[in-house]
Amino acid sequence: xxxxxxxxxNLPVYGLAKAEKQAMLDRVLxxxxxxxxxxxxxxxxxxxxxxxDFSDKKAQDLLPLAARLFxxxxxxxxxxxxxxxxxxxxxxxxxxSKIILxxxxxKRQSKVLVKILQAWxxxxxxxxxxxxxxxxxxTAGGMSARAAGLQGLSFFGRNHCYALNDDMxxxxxxxxxxxxxxxxxxxxxxxxTFIVWQxxxxxxxxxGLKFNLDxxxxxxxxxxxxxxxEAVDDELFKQTIRAQLGNVxxxxxxxxxxxxxxxxxxxEHGYLHTPVWSDILIxxxxxxxxxxxxxxGLIQVNSVLASSxxxxxxxxxxxxxxxxxxxxxxxxxxxxxxxxxxxxxAQVRGCSDTFA
Amino acid sequence: MSQLEQLKNAFVTALGVEEYEVKDELAYSExxxxxSTAHMVLIAxxxxxxxxxxxxxxxxxxxxxxxxxxxxxxxxxxx
Numbered sequence: 001x002x003x004x005x006x007x008x009x010n011l012p013v014y015g016l017a018k019a020e021k022q023a024m025l026d027r028v029l030x031x032x033x034x035x036x037x038x039x040x041x042x043x044x045x046x047x048x049x050x051x052x053d054f055s056d057k058k059a060q061d062l063l064p065l066a067a068r069l070f071x072x073x074x075x076x077x078x079x080x081x082x083x084x085x086x087x088x089x090x091x092x093x094x095x096x097s098k099i100i101l102x103x104x105x106x107k108r109q110s111k112v113l114v115k116i117l118q119a120w121x122x123x124x125x126x127x128x129x130x131x132x133x134x135x136x137x138x139t140a141g142g143m144s145a146r147a148a149g150l151q152g153l154s155f156f157g158r159n160h161c162y163a164l165n166d167d168m169x170x171x172x173x174x175x176x177x178x179x180x181x182x183x184x185x186x187x188x189x190x191x192x193t194f195i196v197w198q199x200x201x202x203x204x205x206x207x208g209l210k211f212n213l214d215x216x217x218x219x220x221x222x223x224x225x226x227x228x229x230e231a232v233d234d235e236l237f238k239q240t241i242r243a244q245l246g247n248v249x250x251x252x253x254x255x256x257x258x259x260x261x262x263x264x265x266x267x268e269h270g271y272l273h274t275p276v277w278s279d280i281l282i283x284x285x286x287x288x289x290x291x292x293x294x295x296x297g298l299i300q301v302n303s304v305l306a307s308s309x310x311x312x313x314x315x316x317x318x319x320x321x322x323x324x325x326x327x328x329x330x331x332x333x334x335x336x337x338x339x340x341x342x343x344x345x346a347q348v349r350g351c352s353d354t355f356a
Numbered sequence: 357m358s359q360l361e362q363l364k365n366a367f368v369t370a371l372g373v374e375e376y377e378v379k380d381e382l383a384y385s386e387x388x389x390x391x392s393t394a395h396m397v398l399i400a401x402x403x404x405x406x407x408x409x410x411x412x413x414x415x416x417x418x419x420x421x422x423x424x425x426x427x428x429x430x431x432x433x434x435x
Contacts, residue, residue, distance in 0.1 A: 084385065103385045107419070110392070114416050123411040137393060151392045155415050158403070160396070 001104070002035045002077075002307035004028075009111065011276045013119040014332035018325055021334065025059045025279055028304045029312055033062055036310035039077035043310040060281055060290055064300045064315040070097040070258055078102045078308045089145050089257040097257055105308040109261030112305060113152050116275045120251065120265055121156055121217065127182040128157020129175070131191025131200045133164045145257040146192060146222075152260075153190045153219065163191075163200060170203040179211050186215045192222035193252070196241075197232060204244050213246035221253040221263070224341060234270065254318075254339050258311050259303045264337075269329050271336040278303040280337055282322055283315065296321045296340055317343050359406075360435045363428065366405045367421065370398035380422035406433050 008028070016024070033054055036043045043065075052063055069075065072095075076083070084103040088096040101109070130150055137147045154160060161178040165171045191200065196218070204210075218241060227237070238250045254272050255263035264272040264280075274280055281300040282291040291297040299320040306312040319340040328336045357365075367378045371394050373387065384390050390398075399415055402408070402424070408431040410418075418424050425435050 106385060111416055114412050118412060121412075123413055125409070125412060125415075151396075154396050155412055158400075158409075 001102075002032065004108075004304075004307075008277075008304065009108075009115070013116055013275050014273060014334055016276045017333055021276060021279075022059065024276075025302065025304070029059045029062055029302055030054060030057055032304065032307065032312040033057075035307065036077050036312070040075060040310050042073055042075055043077070059279065059302055059313075062302075062313050064283075064302075064313040065310060067097070067256070067258055067314050067316050070099060070309075070311070070314075071095040074098050074100060075309050075311070076100040077310060082308075087145070087148060087257050087260055099258055099260070099311065100309050102308045105305070108305060108307075110152065110155070112261045112275075112277055113263065114155055116263055116265065117153070117156055117219075119275075120219075121188065125156055125158045126186050126188040126217075127159045127161075127178070128154070128188045128190065129161050129163055129178055130154070130157075131163045131189065131196045133166050133168050134162040135166045145260075148257065148260055149192070149221070150190070153188075157188050157190075164195075168195070168199055170199060172207070172209075179213065183212065184214050186217070187213060189216055189218040189248070191218075191220055193220045193224065193237075194222065194226040196220050197227060197230075197237065201240055201244055205240075210243075211245050213248060216245065216248045218248050218250045219253060219265075220250070221255060224339075228341065256301070256314075256316065258314050259301055259306065261305050262301070262303045267328060267330040267332060267336070271323055271328055271330075271338065273328070273330075273332050273336050274334040276334065277305060280320070280322065280335055282320060282337075285319075285343065288315075293322045293324060298343065299337075299339065319343055359433055362405060363402075363424065363433075363435060366401045367398065367424075370394060370401040378421055380420065380425075382421040384419045402428070406431065408433070 037047055050063060082102045083100055084106055085101045087099040087101065132150055137150050161174055163171060163175050234252065241248050241250055252266040253263045262275065262278045264274060266272050279302045282295060282297040283289065283300055284291050284297045296319055299316045299318045300313065301316060302313050320337050321340065322335050322337045325335045326333045364375060364378045368375050371389050373389050384395060399410055403410060406428065414427050418427055428435060
């Protein structure tokens with residue numbers, strides 16, 4: 001089993017400056033590479049066929065696995081009897097990713113998710129409205145990304161209320177009752193971007209209903225693909241929500257089932273922030289070299305959390321751009337960045353190319 | 357009913373386990389019925405049963421029955 005130092009998870013979420021953070025990541029990510037090399041056959045094979053040598057490597061030199069490999073294979077660094085849970089992506093297009101967790105990893109993921117969110121929400125739990133159906137989390141057999149998101153965020157709520165019925169339609173009675181009861185309190189609203197927009201905000205607008213919340217926070221994620229089709233950008237999304245619901249602070253987040261526990265929250269200036277336990281790199285899509293700040297390329301996500309599967313360095317199929325490091329106006333340390341959607345299918349390179 | 361019995365009952369009700377299973381070693385994610393969904397049901401049950409408000413640290417720390425007793429002691433539940 002991979003041993004973490006006890007101080008690692010007590011680091012300040014957005015308080016470690018570049019030099020110290022990168023030194024920590026270099027150390028832990030190289031250790032994790034060794035760990036997966038010893039415990040995951042496929043990872044060893046991929047490493048060996050690229051003639052890769054771990055010695056004297058820094059985090060940015062490590063070979064990332066293409067996200068798609070988690071769709072094609074069950075990559076695991078644990079014995080099968082230690083398997084506690086399989087996470088799978090929502091799989092809107094084609095095959096779903098399978099991520100294998102032992103009990104310790106699952107606990108560590110929850111703990112880190114809570115630490116990240118405490119930095120935005122505080123420790124007190126809030127009355128919580130979930131823009132989804134209660135049946136989403138009850139689906140048996142593995143856990144979907146949506147269910148994991150809903151459950152992870154539930155830790156921050158009390159008096160949980162699901163805004164949609166089993167057919168994913170607005171349950172107006174429940175929502176009105178919830179807002180009437182808690183409108184003067186700091187409410188937490190959570191949901192997936194497109195569901196919040198279409199099934200909640202648009203549904204309220206069609207009925208001509210407005211609320212006047214005093215102090216709410218909306219956390220949403222899951223991507224902008226469908227939103228772009230409707231020509232809705234971040235700014236319009238925020239404006240419409242405030243027009244419909246009142247004083248709501250709206251935060252997008254970026255995250256994926258391959259690295260559950262890590263989320264990149266959007267600050268008040270509109271940028272996504274890397275917490276101390278993870279980092280992002282941008283790679284040029286033509287040769288996979290590391291791009292400079294400001295350049296748009298493929299997003300690589302690195303995380304110290306992945307110990308039961310070789311997912312500590314993953315090359316995603318998302319495009320993004322690093323804006324800067326340690327100098328966002330919001331004051332949080334770490335890299336901050338923007339996501340620009342997904343690469344068109346044809347451009348996605350096969351996993352073998354990643355190791356060329 | 358003593359507060360210890362009240363606590364045990366809350367575990368039985370929220371997790372759907374048998375009374376004899378509720379002992380110090382009963383642990384989150386080790387017992388098949390104590391998963392993350394049941395965990396939130398348990399938290400709600402403890403809050404209403406003892407009229408307390410737990411924070412997010414408590415929810416994460418409450419990883420066993422023994423831990424639950426420790427955490428509730430902070431809220432002056434005498435067990």
